Amino acid sequence: MERKDAAYFKKLAHNLMFDLSEEEAEDIVQEFETLTRQLALLEAIDTTGVEEMIYPFEEETAFLREDEISHVISQKEALVNAPKAKQGHFVVPRVVK
Amino acid sequence: MTIQEMRKTEGLNRQFAETAYEKAQASQKVLNAVVTLIDPKEQLDALEDQPQGLLYGVPVVLKDNVCTQGIRTTASSRILDNYVPIYNAHIVDKLKAAGAVILAKASMDELAMGGTNLTAATGPVHNPYDPSRMAGGSSGGSAALVAAKIVPLAIGSDTGDSVRKPASFCGVVGMKPTYGRISRYGIIPYASSLDHVGYFTRSVEDAAIALEVLAGRDDRDMTSSFRPVPHYREALNKDIRGKKVAVLKNVTDAIDQPETMALFQKVLEDLKKKGAEIVEVTLDEKLLKAMLPTYYLIANCEATANHSNLDGIRFGVQQQGDTAEEIMIHSRTAGFGSLIRKRFVIGSYGLFVENQEKLFRQAQRVRRLIVDEVKRVLDEADVLIAPASRCGAPKLDDVSRDQLTDGYLIAENFMVLGNFTGYPSCTVPMGMVEGMPVGVNLTAKAFDEGNLLNLCLAIEEGTGLKDAGKEMAE
Numbered sequence: 001m002e003r004k005d006a007a008y009f010k011k012l013a014h015n016l017m018f019d020l021s022e023e024e025a026e027d028i029v030q031e032f033e034t035l036t037r038q039l040a041l042l043e044a045i046d047t048t049g050v051e052e053m054i055y056p057f058e059e060e061t062a063f064l065r066e067d068e069i070s071h072v073i074s075q076k077e078a079l080v081n082a083p084k085a086k087q088g089h090f091v092v093p094r095v096v097k
Numbered sequence: 098m099t100i101q102e103m104r105k106t107e108g109l110n111r112q113f114a115e116t117a118y119e120k121a122q123a124s125q126k127v128l129n130a131v132v133t134l135i136d137p138k139e140q141l142d143a144l145e146d147q148p149q150g151l152l153y154g155v156p157v158v159l160k161d162n163v164c165t166q167g168i169r170t171t172a173s174s175r176i177l178d179n180y181v182p183i184y185n186a187h188i189v190d191k192l193k194a195a196g197a198v199i200l201a202k203a204s205m206d207e208l209a210m211g212g213t214n215l216t217a218a219t220g221p222v223h224n225p226y227d228p229s230r231m232a233g234g235s236s237g238g239s240a241a242l243v244a245a246k247i248v249p250l251a252i253g254s255d256t257g258d259s260v261r262k263p264a265s266f267c268g269v270v271g272m273k274p275t276y277g278r279i280s281r282y283g284i285i286p287y288a289s290s291l292d293h294v295g296y297f298t299r300s301v302e303d304a305a306i307a308l309e310v311l312a313g314r315d316d317r318d319m320t321s322s323f324r325p326v327p328h329y330r331e332a333l334n335k336d337i338r339g340k341k342v343a344v345l346k347n348v349t350d351a352i353d354q355p356e357t358m359a360l361f362q363k364v365l366e367d368l369k370k371k372g373a374e375i376v377e378v379t380l381d382e383k384l385l386k387a388m389l390p391t392y393y394l395i396a397n398c399e400a401t402a403n404h405s406n407l408d409g410i411r412f413g414v415q416q417q418g419d420t421a422e423e424i425m426i427h428s429r430t431a432g433f434g435s436l437i438r439k440r441f442v443i444g445s446y447g448l449f450v451e452n453q454e455k456l457f458r459q460a461q462r463v464r465r466l467i468v469d470e471v472k473r474v475l476d477e478a479d480v481l482i483a484p485a486s487r488c489g490a491p492k493l494d495d496v497s498r499d500q501l502t503d504g505y506l507i508a509e510n511f512m513v514l515g516n517f518t519g520y521p522s523c524t525v526p527m528g529m530v531e532g533m534p535v536g537v538n539l540t541a542k543a544f545d546e547g548n549l550l551n552l553c554l555a556i557e558e559g560t561g562l563k564d565a566g567k568e569m570a571e
């Protein structure tokens with residue numbers, strides 16, 4: 001795996017909608033070196049013809065149910081934890097000035 | 098007192114919860130295990146008219162990622178500091194229906210992503226046996242409050258070993274049942290394919306009672322099992338003659354602590370004396386060394402996706418910004434701790450289109466190979482067994498482990514096998530090493546909690562560590 005620098009991780013973090021300090025980004029560069037060596041152990045495993053395991057069990061637990069209303073929450077409840085809400089909507093700064 | 102002892106009381110004994118509440122409050126200056134205390138008075142009043150369930154009047158603590166209607170639930174993250182759920186997790190309704198009194202929301206590693214409980218927004222949780230040491234994580238607050246004999250039952254969650262490792266460090270029983278056995282509806286997620294609800298008690302019998310209360314189908318968790326819930330407590334049986342116990346040799350070989358191994362040998366000898374057959378098994382070493390990176394990738398990739406909803410707009414603590422995007426960036430930067438943001442970066446890296454096949458998908462394929470390997474061994478045995486940790490709880494400032502040694506890659510992280518497979522896995526105390534507790538871990542076949550509990554009970558009888566703990570000085 002090619003070496004990534006702090007700027008690379010800062011950009012990646014920004015795309016995830018948060019920022020990293022210089023120190024945090026440098027930490028990731030260091031940690032990435034250990035991780036790269038650990039990932040080499042993973043990449044060394046021959047998985048030809050092996051199917052991905054998404055969940056532990058493949059037995060059916062989902063089901064079709066009657067289309068009946070249950071566990072309803074009100075609009076007021078849905079917005080109760082929103083820092084800013086008005087007339088049934090989440091409020092954010094104006095997009096069009 | 099254990100749950101079983103409390104259950105001997107006729108009617109409602111309000112003192113159990115009231116005393117526990119006072120003790121939890123008083124323990125804060127030493128343990129720092131509580132995020133939110135809940136005055137039990139209203140719940141006790143309501144219980145007066147309620148029929149006696151299995152946990153009637155029993156004080157219980159919840160990890161702070163369990164949603165509680167009207168009670169702040171932070172997952173020990175700054176971004177959720179003001180979050181008050183509008184609904185209960187399924188298990189909260191179950192606990193209440195059984196008569197439990199919820200006393201506190203316990204500290205945890207932020208968003209359950211850690212194994213130390215050093216990353217909680219409210220600061221580290223301290224071990225009752227030695228406050229200069231960690232309680233373990235991520236369910237450290239729950240483990241510490243049971244170990245300090247404040248409550249007989251505390252709920253945790255286990256994605257890698259987050260119940261079973263702190264149980265070892267705090268000298269209590271830590272149970273992670275089969276994936277799908279307990280509904281996760283209303284638990285703030287970490288990595289959905291690995292997340293389990295688990296819990297701590299001070300006796301195996303109590304662990305059986307708790308499982309009976311918590312287990313069962315819930316339509317709101319699509320991975321919840323339809324299998325009926327047995328009477329685990331009634332079915333408890335110390336007769337383990339003929340049971341086959343498979344020692345995980347890869348783990349014992351990687352442990353460099355003779356005192357831990359001496360305790361483990363004693364456990365094995367006792368099981369043998371009771372009629373169990375002890376065999377040694379070796380899993381493919383190459384697969385076991387890949388176990389931790391496999392876990393790390395799957396867990397972080399799933400977590401990155403799960404927590405994209407924490408944006409400070411729909412809920413959570415909002416920071417200022419001139420645009421919606423700025424609000425999100427500032428809220429997430431200030432709201433997540435450093436470790437969490439770093440893990441999200443790694444998770445996102447693994448999900449990039451160019452990396453997904455060789456990293457995330459490769460990890461999912463290796464997971465299947467590891468699970469097949471565990472299945473192969475458990476086809477021939479009732480349980481897998483190994484020490485739950487190399488030694489007692491580390492000091493709070495000890496982060497010096499070399500992350501490429503077998504001791505780290507295998508001995509300190511093998512319990513993730515229980516999360517990959519979804520098999521039931523339980524840690525029980527086995528004794529003390531340099532004044533700190535160390536546990537032994539057992540893993541059984543899927544939905545074979547009965548067999549697992551029986552073997553744990555036999556171990557508990559041998560060690561004499563039923564209801565062990567370390568009470569706080571008055």
